[in-house]
Amino acid sequence: AKELGRNQYRLFDEEIDRQYVRRMELERDLRKALANEELFVCYQPKWDAKENRLIGLEALMRWRHPELGLVSPAEFIPIAEETGLIVPMTRWMLRDVCAQNRNWQKRRMANVRISVNMSIRVFEGGALAQMVHDALESSNLDPSLLELEITESIAMQEVADTVEQLQQLRALGVHVSMDDFGTGYSSLGSLDELPIDVLKIDQSFVRQSAMESKQAIISTIIAIAGHLKLQVVAEGVETQEQIEFLLSRGCSIMQGYYYGKPMDTKSIEQWFMDNQV
Ligand code: C2E
Ligand code: CA
Ligand code: CA
Ligand code: CA
Numbered sequence: 158a159k160e161l162g163r164n165q166y167r168l169f170d171e172e173i174d175r176q177y178v179r180r181m182e183l184e185r186d187l188r189k190a191l192a193n194e195e196l197f198v199c200y201q202p203k204w205d206a207k208e209n210r211l212i213g214l215e216a217l218m219r220w221r222h223p224e225l226g227l228v229s230p231a232e233f234i235p236i237a238e239e240t241g242l243i244v245p246m247t248r249w250m251l252r253d254v255c256a257q258n259r260n261w262q263k264r265r266m267a268n269v270r271i272s273v274n275m276s277i278r279v280f281e282g283g284a285l286a287q288m289v290h291d292a293l294e295s296s297n298l299d300p301s302l303l304e305l306e307i308t309e310s311i312a313m314q315e316v317a318d319t320v321e322q323l324q325q326l327r328a329l330g331v332h333v334s335m336d337d338f339g340t341g342y343s344s345l346g347s348l349d350e351l352p353i354d355v356l357k358i359d360q361s362f363v364r365q366s367a368m369e370s371k372q373a374i375i376s377t378i379i380a381i382a383g384h385l386k387l388q389v390v391a392e393g394v395e396t397q398e399q400i401e402f403l404l405s406r407g408c409s410i411m412q413g414y415y416y417g418k419p420m421d422t423k424s425i426e427q428w429f430m431d432n433q434v
Contacts, residue, residue, distance in 0.1 A: 200422070201417060202416050205411075255292040261429075267429050272305065304332040358391045364393055367398070375406060390412055391403050
């Protein structure tokens with residue numbers, strides 16, 4: 158038994174080493190990913206199930222590593238945040254998404270708002286408004302066609318400064334949404350003071366929306382959104398049952414695999430055509 162224990166420890170140590178090495182390699186390679194054009198954007202539809210039309214897209218970052226293939230954002234975004242690489246990556250993302258959106262608009266392929274995820278690190282530098290302004294100006298995109306998705310952690314940290322930055326952004330004409338709502342350290346107390354336009358119901362609630370307790374949470378979020386005059390979007394919608402439940406509670410904007418997975422530029426253009434966008 159003693160011998161076995163020692164072996165298990167060795168395996169455990171090896172696993173830790175392996176994870177550490179991968180982490181260091183990813184960090185090293187992520188530093189070159191932007192310049193090497195290994196990053197690209199996928200787009201996922203936000204669908205209005207009542208009016209049966211596309212109302213927006215969420216832009217999601219992808220990294221195709223030259224040897225490892227696709228690395229999940231769940232793995233590389235935290236590294237980007239810790240190293241500060243998220244700032245130039247977000248700058249690139251904003252420019253790319255705005256240019257792509259303008260391109261679709263000009264070609265009459267789609268005329269919708271596209272959202273981009275914002276890490277707290279991007280707010281810290283205080284240069285976000287300038288970054289957004291540059292992306293809009295260089296693409297000549299109507300600011301109302303850009304949305305920024307923030308999380309509750311952003312909203313809670315140094316509230317005053319964040320509110321000020323959000324106000325600057327909204328003064329530019331862009332929309333702001335609260336992502337993963339209900340999962341953070343909210344914050345209901347100051348939700349009404351945040352300059353936001355949209356609440357996104359976290360997919361963990363939607364996934365379990367057959368449970369009465371989760372139904373209560375979803376209904377409450379929809380009610381809060383209604384009172385604060387915010388739009389509400391349900392994330393992670395995968396089944397007809399979920400759609401019916403959400404519609405019955407007054408949420409008609411859905412995002413999830415049921416309507417479409419995140420797609421690269423080529424695939425989403427095909428999707429636009431297939432769905433007569
Ligand atoms: P998120 O912002 O909450 O994005 C939604 C995630 O849920 C995406 O994962 C999407 O592919 C996935 N998803 C959408 N519909 C469904 C569904 O019906 N079922 C299931 N199981 N999943 C669904 P993804 O693309 O892997 O991104 C994970 C997270 O990485 C994002 O969560 C976001 O926090 C972060 N992320 C992605 N791109 C960016 C970016 O450009 N900047 C920043 N700061 N974070 C990003
Ligand atoms: Ca998001
Ligand atoms: Ca989310
Ligand atoms: Ca999330």
